[in-house]
Amino acid sequence: MPIPPDAFFLDHAAGLPLQVQLRRQIIASVTAGRFRAGEKLPSTRALAGHLGVARVTVAQAFAELVSTDYLTSRDRSGHFISDSIERRLEAEPPASDTPRFDWGRQLEGRFARAQRTDRERDWRGFAYPFVYGQADPALVDHAAWRDCAMRTLGRREFDSVTGDLYDADDSELVDHIARQILPRRGISAGPDEILLTMGAQNALWLVTQVLLRPGASCAVEDPSYPGQREILLASRARILPVPVDMRGLPPDAIPPGVSAVFTTASHQCPTNSTMPLSRRKELLARAQTQGFAVVEDDYEFEMSFARAPSPALKAIDRAGAVIYIGSFSKSVFPGVRLGYVVGDPRFIAEARALRGMVLRHPPGHMQRTLAHFLSLGHYDAQANRMRRAYARRREVMLAAIAREGLQLASPEATGGSSFWLATPQGVDSGELAARLKSREVLIEPGAPFFAVPALGRGFFRLAYSSISAERIPEGIRRIALALEELA
Amino acid sequence: MPIPPDAFFLDHAAGLPLQVQLRRQIIASVTAGRFRAGEKLPSTRALAGHLGVARVTVAQAFAELVSTDYLTSRDRSGHFISDSIERRLEAEPPASDTPRFDWGRQLEGRFARAQRTDRERDWRGFAYPFVYGQADPALVDHAAWRDCAMRTLGRREFDSVTGDLYDADDSELVDHIARQILPRRGISAGPDEILLTMGAQNALWLVTQVLLRPGASCAVEDPSYPGQREILLASRARILPVPVDMRGLPPDAIPPGVSAVFTTASHQCPTNSTMPLSRRKELLARAQTQGFAVVEDDYEFEMSFARAPSPALKAIDRAGAVIYIGSFSKSVFPGVRLGYVVGDPRFIAEARALRGMVLRHPPGHMQRTLAHFLSLGHYDAQANRMRRAYARRREVMLAAIAREGLQLASPEATGGSSFWLATPQGVDSGELAARLKSREVLIEPGAPFFAVPALGRGFFRLAYSSISAERIPEGIRRIALALEELA
Numbered sequence: 001m002p003i004p005p006d007a008f009f010l011d012h013a014a015g016l017p018l019q020v021q022l023r024r025q026i027i028a029s030v031t032a033g034r035f036r037a038g039e040k041l042p043s044t045r046a047l048a049g050h051l052g053v054a055r056v057t058v059a060q061a062f063a064e065l066v067s068t069d070y071l072t073s074r075d076r077s078g079h080f081i082s083d084s085i086e087r088r089l090e091a092e093p094p095a096s097d098t099p100r101f102d103w104g105r106q107l108e109g110r111f112a113r114a115q116r117t118d119r120e121r122d123w124r125g126f127a128y129p130f131v132y133g134q135a136d137p138a139l140v141d142h143a144a145w146r147d148c149a150m151r152t153l154g155r156r157e158f159d160s161v162t163g164d165l166y167d168a169d170d171s172e173l174v175d176h177i178a179r180q181i182l183p184r185r186g187i188s189a190g191p192d193e194i195l196l197t198m199g200a201q202n203a204l205w206l207v208t209q210v211l212l213r214p215g216a217s218c219a220v221e222d223p224s225y226p227g228q229r230e231i232l233l234a235s236r237a238r239i240l241p242v243p244v245d246m247r248g249l250p251p252d253a254i255p256p257g258v259s260a261v262f263t264t265a266s267h268q269c270p271t272n273s274t275m276p277l278s279r280r281k282e283l284l285a286r287a288q289t290q291g292f293a294v295v296e297d298d299y300e301f302e303m304s305f306a307r308a309p310s311p312a313l314k315a316i317d318r319a320g321a322v323i324y325i326g327s328f329s330k331s332v333f334p335g336v337r338l339g340y341v342v343g344d345p346r347f348i349a350e351a352r353a354l355r356g357m358v359l360r361h362p363p364g365h366m367q368r369t370l371a372h373f374l375s376l377g378h379y380d381a382q383a384n385r386m387r388r389a390y391a392r393r394r395e396v397m398l399a400a401i402a403r404e405g406l407q408l409a410s411p412e413a414t415g416g417s418s419f420w421l422a423t424p425q426g427v428d429s430g431e432l433a434a435r436l437k438s439r440e441v442l443i444e445p446g447a448p449f450f451a452v453p454a455l456g457r458g459f460f461r462l463a464y465s466s467i468s469a470e471r472i473p474e475g476i477r478r479i480a481l482a483l484e485e486l487a
Numbered sequence: 488m489p490i491p492p493d494a495f496f497l498d499h500a501a502g503l504p505l506q507v508q509l510r511r512q513i514i515a516s517v518t519a520g521r522f523r524a525g526e527k528l529p530s531t532r533a534l535a536g537h538l539g540v541a542r543v544t545v546a547q548a549f550a551e552l553v554s555t556d557y558l559t560s561r562d563r564s565g566h567f568i569s570d571s572i573e574r575r576l577e578a579e580p581p582a583s584d585t586p587r588f589d590w591g592r593q594l595e596g597r598f599a600r601a602q603r604t605d606r607e608r609d610w611r612g613f614a615y616p617f618v619y620g621q622a623d624p625a626l627v628d629h630a631a632w633r634d635c636a637m638r639t640l641g642r643r644e645f646d647s648v649t650g651d652l653y654d655a656d657d658s659e660l661v662d663h664i665a666r667q668i669l670p671r672r673g674i675s676a677g678p679d680e681i682l683l684t685m686g687a688q689n690a691l692w693l694v695t696q697v698l699l700r701p702g703a704s705c706a707v708e709d710p711s712y713p714g715q716r717e718i719l720l721a722s723r724a725r726i727l728p729v730p731v732d733m734r735g736l737p738p739d740a741i742p743p744g745v746s747a748v749f750t751t752a753s754h755q756c757p758t759n760s761t762m763p764l765s766r767r768k769e770l771l772a773r774a775q776t777q778g779f780a781v782v783e784d785d786y787e788f789e790m791s792f793a794r795a796p797s798p799a800l801k802a803i804d805r806a807g808a809v810i811y812i813g814s815f816s817k818s819v820f821p822g823v824r825l826g827y828v829v830g831d832p833r834f835i836a837e838a839r840a841l842r843g844m845v846l847r848h849p850p851g852h853m854q855r856t857l858a859h860f861l862s863l864g865h866y867d868a869q870a871n872r873m874r875r876a877y878a879r880r881r882e883v884m885l886a887a888i889a890r891e892g893l894q895l896a897s898p899e900a901t902g903g904s905s906f907w908l909a910t911p912q913g914v915d916s917g918e919l920a921a922r923l924k925s926r927e928v929l930i931e932p933g934a935p936f937f938a939v940p941a942l943g944r945g946f947f948r949l950a951y952s953s954i955s956a957e958r959i960p961e962g963i964r965r966i967a968l969a970l971e972e973l974a
Contacts, residue, residue, distance in 0.1 A: 006670070011764060029670070034665070099806060101774075103834055106780065107833060109837065110837075111844065115654075133651060137649065142640075146640040159622075159624065161820075162627055163621060163822050166608060183521055184491065201845075234844060277498060293588065310496075311496045319587055319588045335651065335851040346594060350598050359688065359845075362824070363822060365636075366850050
């Protein structure tokens with residue numbers, strides 16, 4: 001693509017001749033990598049028209065730049081950045097010293113410091129990715145999603161794609177969530193109790209901002225989801241970790257005075273324990289007597305293998321103290337970036353106002369396409385397909401884990417798409433992960449999940465959502481080998 | 488769609504017979520509107536399988552519910568919610584009094600209170616919508632967008648749609664912004680200086696969070712974009728409004744001690760004045776001496792009619808003090824929800840960490856589709872088409888405004904897709920807007936744009952981005968008539 005005329009501008013007030021200004025802009029652009037040697041400049045006519053000067057003025061400036069070897073000219077083809085431009089740049093005097101704005105002083109570095117460091121961007125490059133939360137292309141119904149997207153992009157629905165919804169949600173998607181998804185968790189909610197979000201991360205963030213006043217205390221499971229800790233750390237709330245046991249969060253260990261309790265009752269993240277119904281009732285009873293709200297992150301409820309999932313906390317919440325978070329990242333694919341919050345209408349109204357201020361709304365295209373995916377039965381079909389595939393992978397995982405003698409840390413867990421394991425005495429799962437990286441195996445060491453990271457050194461998570469059943473045995477074998485070496 | 492089995496659950500520990508539990512759940516669901524009279528229940532076999540009880544147990548429970556008129560039974564067709572369920576509900580004793588969680592006390596109402604109240608969701612229902620910031624379907628290249636979306640949804644690129652990018656951006660889109668869009672503003676930036684956002688609103692919010700420490704002061708234009716005020720109010724920064732004149736923000740009126748200055752130099756929002764190059768240099772010189780950062784919201788730079796746009800502030804910013812915000816909402820369509828921030832790499836890193844925590848990343852589908860829209864030349868074609876259409880509408884607007892004797896408040900403004908007008912002495916533009924609503928005309932009264940809303944009563948904005956040239960004259964005529972009545 002040739003350099004467009006509007007890559008150049010003319011400073012009339014600068015008192016500098018055109019060729020000087022053009023030269024400086026060429027230098028700056030080549031230095032920045034925007035222009036390259038040999039690239040074609042606009043015609044003198046086009047540039048003159050853009051800058052509002054006579055064509056002859058541009059032609060003269062170009063001629064000057066050719067004679068000084070910034071440009072080359074080919075008869076009738078036009079002008080080009082000189083091939084020897086790099087040599088010209090080296091010969092340039094240094095730019096005048098403009099003091100740089102002191103961004104180091106201006107920024108607190110607050111967000112980058114709290115940022116998660118536990119995620120591998122190049123997970124696809126690993127032959128044995130036991131990584132959680134990514135898509136598995138083999139399980140995603142690509143054709144169905146494409147078909148749903150095409151419907152959304154049709155003439156009749158294109159308004160839902162192009163318009164600004166302000167702070168509202170796509171009513172078709174809200175309707176499907178209310179009538180098709182939530183009832184499966186025993187939850188009954190109207191549109192004023194539902195807010196769409198950009199996934200569970202966004203839902204957690206919005207909920208935290210609305211729920212926790214500065215200095216408030218909240219109880220969280222320990223270990224827990226690192227993304228949640230990231231959010232709570234940035235919020236400056238007082239975080240009180242409560243160690244989980246084989247049945248998840250123990251309600252009697254919740255400290256007094258907390259404003260909120262964050263829980264993953266269906267599949268405790270990362271141990272995958274399921275909180276039994278008796279504990280759920282106890283938790284809600286305490287919420288009432290102690291006056292705290294409960295934030296229930298119900299990610300991945302669909303992946304329940306041994307038995308039907310318990311009703312969500314929200315389903316048995318008569319007092320309205322539960323804020324429920326759901327997500328389509330696991331059941332559809334993470335890139336869909338859609339989730340939802342279900343709660344009291346006053347809470348939802350606050351969260352909606354905040355979402356509107358922060359990002360307006362999730363793109364209408366994504367919302368409407370997901371609505372079609374739900375209404376046409378593709379979501380159900382895909383959830384079933386995933387469940388079957390995961391059930392098979394789970395069997396293969398269990399067999400390989402048993403065969404290789406790896407140690408399950410949550411042997412009773414029957415849901416989710418990962419296993420929580422323990423290392424042999426003295427083996428650091430962080431070292432294990434580092435060693436395995438060079439052997440094409442990606443695992444998730446335990447430290448990022450714990451309030452005190454050192455307590456996580458003896459644990460690691462192996463997800464099977466992104467690795468095929470065929471590859472699992474070899475991956476597990478390599479893990480066992482690395483464990484032996486380190487033990 | 489029949490009621491699915493998993494809309495029901497069984498509480499084994501409750502000590503209540505199945506038909507009692509089912510009855511309560513049916514009552515709750517009908518009350519909430521999830522089940523409706525006549526709706527089909529799951530088969531006894533399916534429900535028994537889901538609940539883990541014997542089929543005969545379910546059959547007995549159903550029979551009990553038929554005899555008490557909660558369900559009806561049709562031989563061989565199954566069971567249905569009784570048509571007289573509403574009467575049954577009225578006869579129910581009131582639910583036990585569970586104290587409700589006191590959300591009123593828990594919430595500060597901080598966000599809902601700061602929320603904008605100036606936007607009409609049903610703008611499409613108006614025959615004469617002089618409303619800013621919405622899509623005009625007639626100008627959007629629907630077929631081209633659809634084509635680009637189909638490419639993104641093809642097998643080769645589907646990973647960009649499904650995967651979790653964590654806090655990264657689609658590199659193709661970033662590349663096109665850097666090489667195709669930013670040069671037109673004279674801006675040179677590498678990938679570490681660019682952050683994609685969910686539109687300009689999200690960009691403004693992210694920038695504000697990173698830039699302004701609690702208690703910091705910032706200078707803003709007055710009048711200015713209401714969405715920006717919403718964000719700054721919620722941030723608890725000290726907002727110092729600086730009245731604009733015919734040339735935009737006067738740099739010598741910026742108070743000392745501000746951390747940042749927010750400006751819309753290309754087309755002042757809402758007056759549309761363009762800040763001349765001499766003032767831009769002065770602003771940047773003051774940024775250096777006074778030590779403030781400059782946030783440049785360059786929305787809608789493409790819509791410049793009388794002359795080529797001045798270079799962006801960022802283009803002449805040697806000190807690196809300018810944070811540049813761009814958006815595709817106006818040049819593509821608002822529903823695309825994509826914008827970008829350009830700034831110092833340290834600033835961008837902080838903003839990226841924050842964005843990752845708040846929402847991860849804009850959906851891969853939208854990013855990649857936009858990348859195709861840019862690379863295939865559709866963006867340029869559409870921007871040109873819009874410019875031509877807007878230029879025509881602009882002429883029609885000017886003629887109608889002159890003919891009807893309306894008063895331009897910024898007669899010298901030559902860009903943007905709206906006009907800023909003044910009402911005759913004593914006429915409140917808020918009253919004008921209310922009166923016009925009943926006459927199918929939508930205008931934007933001035934009050935929401937001003938730090939002191941009362942100062943805006945004498946102004947209003949008429950955008951022509953969503954109204955056809957054919958309808959403009961009648962719309963203007965109705966406005967003039969209403970003004971006469973009110974004067």
